[in-house]
Amino acid sequence: MNKKIENLEDLERIKEEGLKSIYPDKTKIAVGTATCGLASGAEEILETITREVREKNLSMTVTRTGCLGFCQKEPLVDVLRPGWPRITYCEMTPERAKKMVNELAQGKLKREWILAKMEEEEFLIEGKIRKYLLNGLPEAIDEIPLYGDVPFYKKQMKIAMRNCGFIDPEKIDEYIGRGGYQSLYKILTQYQPDQVIEEIRKSGLRGRGGGGFLTGRKWYFCRQASGDKRYVICNADEGDPGAYMDRSVLEGDPHSILEGMIIGAYAIGAHEGYIYVRAEYPLAVKILKKAIGQAEEYGFLGSNIFGSGFDFSIQINRGGGAFVCGESTALMASIEGKVGEPRAKHIHTVESGLWERPTNLNNVETWANVPAIIARGSDWFSKIGTKESKGTKVFSLVGKISNTGLVEIPMGITLREIVYDIGGGIPGGKKFKAVQTGGPSGGCVPEKLIDLPVDFEELTRVGSMMGSGGMIVMDEDTCMVDVAKYFLSFLQDESCGKCTSCREGIKRMLQILTRITQGKGEEGDIELLEELSQVVADTSLCALGATAPNPVLTTIRYFRDEYEAHIKDKRCPAKVCRDLITYTIDEEKCTGCMRCLKECPQQAIVGERKRPHQILQEKCIKCGMCYEACRFDAVKVE
Amino acid sequence: MNLQAVDKIIDRYEAKSSALIGILQDIQEKYHYLPQEALSLTKKRLNIPLINILSVATFYNIFTLKPRGRHLINVCLGTACHVKGAGKILEKLERELGIKRSETTHDLRFSLETVRCLGCCSLAPVMRIDSDTYGNLRQDKAIKILKKYE
Numbered sequence: 037m038n039k040k041i042e043n044l045e046d047l048e049r050i051k052e053e054g055l056k057s058i059y060p061d062k063t064k065i066a067v068g069t070a071t072c073g074l075a076s077g078a079e080e081i082l083e084t085i086t087r088e089v090r091e092k093n094l095s096m097t098v099t100r101t102g103c104l105g106f107c108q109k110e111p112l113v114d115v116l117r118p119g120w121p122r123i124t125y126c127e128m129t130p131e132r133a134k135k136m137v138n139e140l141a142q143g144k145l146k147r148e149w150i151l152a153k154m155e156e157e158e159f160l161i162e163g164k165i166r167k168y169l170l171n172g173l174p175e176a177i178d179e180i181p182l183y184g185d186v187p188f189y190k191k192q193m194k195i196a197m198r199n200c201g202f203i204d205p206e207k208i209d210e211y212i213g214r215g216g217y218q219s220l221y222k223i224l225t226q227y228q229p230d231q232v233i234e235e236i237r238k239s240g241l242r243g244r245g246g247g248g249f250l251t252g253r254k255w256y257f258c259r260q261a262s263g264d265k266r267y268v269i270c271n272a273d274e275g276d277p278g279a280y281m282d283r284s285v286l287e288g289d290p291h292s293i294l295e296g297m298i299i300g301a302y303a304i305g306a307h308e309g310y311i312y313v314r315a316e317y318p319l320a321v322k323i324l325k326k327a328i329g330q331a332e333e334y335g336f337l338g339s340n341i342f343g344s345g346f347d348f349s350i351q352i353n354r355g356g357g358a359f360v361c362g363e364s365t366a367l368m369a370s371i372e373g374k375v376g377e378p379r380a381k382h383i384h385t386v387e388s389g390l391w392e393r394p395t396n397l398n399n400v401e402t403w404a405n406v407p408a409i410i411a412r413g414s415d416w417f418s419k420i421g422t423k424e425s426k427g428t429k430v431f432s433l434v435g436k437i438s439n440t441g442l443v444e445i446p447m448g449i450t451l452r453e454i455v456y457d458i459g460g461g462i463p464g465g466k467k468f469k470a471v472q473t474g475g476p477s478g479g480c481v482p483e484k485l486i487d488l489p490v491d492f493e494e495l496t497r498v499g500s501m502m503g504s505g506g507m508i509v510m511d512e513d514t515c516m517v518d519v520a521k522y523f524l525s526f527l528q529d530e531s532c533g534k535c536t537s538c539r540e541g542i543k544r545m546l547q548i549l550t551r552i553t554q555g556k557g558e559e560g561d562i563e564l565l566e567e568l569s570q571v572v573a574d575t576s577l578c579a580l581g582a583t584a585p586n587p588v589l590t591t592i593r594y595f596r597d598e599y600e601a602h603i604k605d606k607r608c609p610a611k612v613c614r615d616l617i618t619y620t621i622d623e624e625k626c627t628g629c630m631r632c633l634k635e636c637p638q639q640a641i642v643g644e645r646k647r648p649h650q651i652l653q654e655k656c657i658k659c660g661m662c663y664e665a666c667r668f669d670a671v672k673v674e
Numbered sequence: 675m676n677l678q679a680v681d682k683i684i685d686r687y688e689a690k691s692s693a694l695i696g697i698l699q700d701i702q703e704k705y706h707y708l709p710q711e712a713l714s715l716t717k718k719r720l721n722i723p724l725i726n727i728l729s730v731a732t733f734y735n736i737f738t739l740k741p742r743g744r745h746l747i748n749v750c751l752g753t754a755c756h757v758k759g760a761g762k763i764l765e766k767l768e769r770e771l772g773i774k775r776s777e778t779t780h781d782l783r784f785s786l787e788t789v790r791c792l793g794c795c796s797l798a799p800v801m802r803i804d805s806d807t808y809g810n811l812r813q814d815k816a817i818k819i820l821k822k823y824e
Binding site for chain 1: 692757762765766789800805
């Protein structure tokens with residue numbers, strides 16, 4: 037059967053279908069089954085709910101959805117019931133899920149397991165608010181907080197993640213239901229390619245992969261470059277450790293990326309596109325493949341899209357687990373089937389990229405923003421954010437923070453708001469120390485700069501960078517020398533080895549840092565690190581080497597005292613560096629339960645039942661098992 | 675060694691040399707490593723020097739030239755996992771299995787690898803066994819999970 041969508045009427049018809057699928061006229065239960073949901077047991081929950089609904093023969097639909105962002109509370113389950121607001125259940129277990137279904141069957145809900153309710157939701161593309169009909173409210177609904185009042189969601193604004201958690205990512209109709217592919221129709225029927233580029237340029241959208249280059253300008257250069265064939269690429273090689281916003285969009289709303297790429301290809305004049313996805317994201321690859329198939333079926337990909345005469349196709353390339361392939365020239369080499377080594381960029385990739393042809397590469401989040409900008413206009417977009425950084429940015433808020441998850445916020449919000457208002461502060465009454473942004477190329481922003489507004493310029497000014505949006509929160513138990521060492525060991529592994537300064541320089545810097553953490557640091561080490569940093573940064577070809585010293589330089593700049601404590605006093609203030617700490621047992625607190633004794637892999641703990649135990653220091657390898665095992669807080673680290 | 679499967683994989687990519695990485699990925703998916711015979715065949719079919727294939731196979735972290743165990747454990751060493759104690763999880767697994775990272779147990783039950791971020795940072799520390807991801811690990815919990823895999 038020909039399913040091709042050729043005109044606006046066809047699109048409207050599918051949109052109606054999509055809306056019926058998103059909001060059926062019976063109860064719908066949607067389980068968040070992105071990777072973090074699955075890791076928390078969402079598949080089992082989905083099975084339980086499906087089984088229960090089938091066995092009891094209930095009139096309910098059960099579906100999957102993407103990531104709702106609040107990973108801390110996973111597994112999350114959304115319930116849509118005619119006459120009710122949208123209800124989000126959190127921290128579900130199979131038992132709870134079963135009870136939930138049975139209560140829903142009786143028109144009741146379980147207050148304790150509910151995170152929030154939503155009485156209206158935004159259809160961002162169309163600029164409309166959809167109010168839920170509230171004509172059959174159950175008991176106890178008043179006590180449930182509204183979405184907008186939950187601190188985690190209060191300051192958020194979703195553009196790139198507009199559909200994540202609201203649609204089933206494997207159903208193209210649902211994407212269309214929320215206004216999907218309307219922007220594509222608009223530009224193909226009403227815009228000249230130059231007008232599209234102008235619209236994106238005026239919006240002020242900048243590359244979300246870390247570089248922050250103006251997207252519209254990049255498109256313009258690529259269109260202007262001479263050549264018979266051009267390419268567009270989506271960089272989905274999200275390599276920064278601690279960043280996973282791209283995975284969430286890939287898994288939760290793949291069509292927003294496809295639509296963005298088709299629009300970009302039309303503007304630039306490309307007919308072939310590539311999505312380079314990292315190998316560590318198997319679910320994202322699966323969902324993308326399906327999305328591409330559906331888009332081809334509907335004629336959004338292929339020849340003569342919307343009868344406009346424009347042709348475009350997309351191919352997926354899986355990465356090989358090399359961090360350096362996130363760099364554009366290395367990524368292109370990898371698509372060509374070669375070793376992922378970067379090359380000098382004296383000729384830009386917009387002029388000579390993939391197969392030496394003009395190539396435009398943007399990151400997942402950048403592409404996902406494009407349909408929204410086309411739909412709402414550059415004026416709307418450029419009003420969000422700060423002077424130089426427009427729109428929103430998705431951050432992954434992780435590490436030592438109470439509310440971990442993905443947050444999309446307007447540029448310019450302060451770190452304080454992110455850490456305390458959205459993130460809920462540091463758990464366990466610990467003291468906040470720093471936020472690491474920008475991945476291995478970024479740096480650590482200390483507590484004294486917590487009122488820093490977050491945008492491209494401000495983060496660069498304090499020595500860090502935006503990067504792809506990882507925000508790893510660190511508390512007093514995190515050793516900053518150890519963090520610097522961690523990033524260098526990462527970069528040492530991932531350096532492609534082409535430039536001597538990066539290959540050898542990082543190695544030497546890591547050796548010095550390792551010495552410092554072993555208590556063998558010497559006077560002058562800090563200065564030597566600074567000098568080496570300068571050389572590595574100045575003489576490396578690509579950004580991996582050029583920014584590699586950032587984690588070292590920012591930690592020296594803001595936490596010099598910690599370096600000095602390691603070097604001069606042979607002490608690790610955060611009690612992390614193994615050679616500088618000892619584990620002992622507090623005799624007052626020890627009940628003699630033998631638990632640590634059994635757990636110790638070295639038989640380094642001695643003692644009798646009901647008598648205080650002791651750690652034999654000469655045998656102890658400081659693995660921390662006893663510390664984790666003790667229920668009485670009797671194991672001390674000094 | 676029957677290499678029909680390899681031929682089929684290469685056919686699927688129309689024996690294009692630009693598809694080398696995809697071809698190697700599919701071969702590894704089939705055999706859990708890159709057998710020498712498969713690489714020789716790839717060389718012949720793609721008509722490229724073996725050194726090109728080996729440089730790609732050794733550059734990218736996901737490829738291995740040594741046979742792997744029935745189950746692949748990937749311990750995440752991303753930043754969030756690192757600050758939440760992933761190193762200790764890895765050490766505990768190493769001790770429990772009696773192997774170091776990038777090694778395989780004698781009974782070919784497990785191979786132990788590390789990975790730089792699985793993108794489940796909110797559940798740190800995390801590990802993946804085959805295609806199952808486990809979060810919020812502790813040393814003892816990680817060991818218990820191993821029992822599910824024979």
